[in-house]
Amino acid sequence: MDFKQTIASALAQSCGLAAGELENWLETPPSPELGDYAFPCFKLAKTLKKAPPVIAAELAGTLTLPEGVASARAEGGYINFTLDKRALAKAVLERVSAEGERYGGSDLGGGKNVCIDYSSVNIAKPFHIGHLPTTVIGAALYRIYNHLGYHSVGINHLGDWGTQFGKMIVAYKRWGERETIERGGVDELVKLYVRYHQEVETQPSLDDEARAWFKRIEDGDAEALELFDWFKAITLKEVAEVYDILGVRFDSYAGESFYNDKMGRVVDELRKKNLLKLDQGAQIVDLSEYKMPPCIILRSDGATLYATRDIAAALYRKDTYDFAKCLYVVAYQQDLHFRQWFKVVELLGYPWAKDLIHVSFGMVSGTEGSFSTRKGNMVKLRDVLSAACEKTLAIIEQKSPDLDDKETVAGQVGIGAVVWSSLYNGRIKDVVFDWDAILNFDGETGPYAQYTHARACSVLRKANFVPSGAVDYAVLDDAESTAVIAAIAAFPDAVKEAMEKNEPYLVSRAVIAVASAFNKFYYEQRIMADDAAVRTARLKLTDATRTVIHIGLGLLGIAAPERM
């Protein structure tokens, strides 16, 4: 039952405005004592030519209260609606029971595809802490869209093209050993890359060699391709291990090299539509009309660029997936780049240009400034994850020495903490990497949510709870129970808003709201009460809490252990 809707239609009957509009005006009062919903009458003051408090009083007087609404009181310029606690508890908890793991979801998406371009690792480069946001934000959106009835298509747009692979081959042939690399993996490739950049200082001719080798890759030369594919395989193997730990999956690994033969179309279409312009030897699309620098499509030597490739990829994805939206989870540094080529797609006449969305996020830096592969000061994601697991294991040894399978739980909680760190604030915030912050398990953190979940599970286990039978919802009328119910009731809207804004943190905050309310409830009210009716109802509430936290953490990509 949607109380907001029923209140809106009751209001509509009294004042003659459209219920849909009124529903948007309804808000949540700042404190629960005021009520569950508030209708501000200020907006009506002008048309009705009366003071807001007068309007509120009149409306409240003439209103016929819908079922489930206990009272409508005029206070200040507001009408405050208080729901019948029993009706609310029943509606919310029975909905959670009925929907189970689907709670907070819907068929809103109607099975339409949503492409999500995220993580997008670079071949022969380390997978470092800077890749965490795109990876976990993208993976969370992937699940959130699926929960809302879309079909997510996860795309890892590999950085597997460019002259750096020519450099890699040169470095490998001069100083590399196959066996060392097979053993040491990406770290060894990076060493070669760093060495190349040292040596090229004194031997500029290396760059010519590198260009030649890259040309051989482009031309499909067997030896060049073998090495190129080998570098790729080594990188992907390592990256796959991290994805496995994080529970992240992709439906496509079509990266930059995949589009190599698909860029002619971009140039052809641009030319056909007269959008290309020769400028300083390069082919560009002039965007001065839109207050942007030109988008370069072809270099003066005829080679394609980043933008060309992105446009080719967008065309391909539209053809292949017919997406309703195509998200690019990429740091805000590339803001202009996306605005430019989105505009070019629009100028090409494709109406779906509006469905291309840059989901930008802040950058990760170290306390000493930005990370750099060449400087070698970056923090590897694997190291962060293992440190988190180690710390968690130590805590478990101390707090729950009798726990079975400590290693597994330590992994779940440690990784949960790391993943959480990228999902609990708005995306746009910059992050200064800090070991203490990322390994914090107190307060509003992943482990806090996990702990609350485990706590709820523990009670249910001890009570041998079975989710059936009659429940007297009227006994859930204390402030703490009411607050938990309100938080659970708010969860579905949070998931939907998280999708609309592409902001997973809205789910994180909703989970915290449930967890925090439950912990207060847990402390103040004894769930295993002597009175059977009270006990049954509180267990029902505990079960709903468990379910919602489980769903929320699941959407974020965080495991919810039953004990910890």
Next chain:
RNA sequence: GUCUCCGUAGCUCAGUAGGAUAGAGCGUUCGCCUCCUAAGCGAAAGGUCGCGCGUUCGAAUCGCGCCGGGGACGCCA
């Protein structure tokens, strides 16, 4: 220089397409485990919402201008 994002408590951040006395967490100080997991709960202290003008019945939220910071600005991705 131009464009863009950001500026809320000591720190890190919320603040719902302007609304009722600005909220959390961390940190600090002080309380709470003979009872369901103390990775928890409670209390105290802490804010000219960067500054100014404007729009409005009402502005942290919208507009303009400053100040401070991040980022980007043709042949890298």
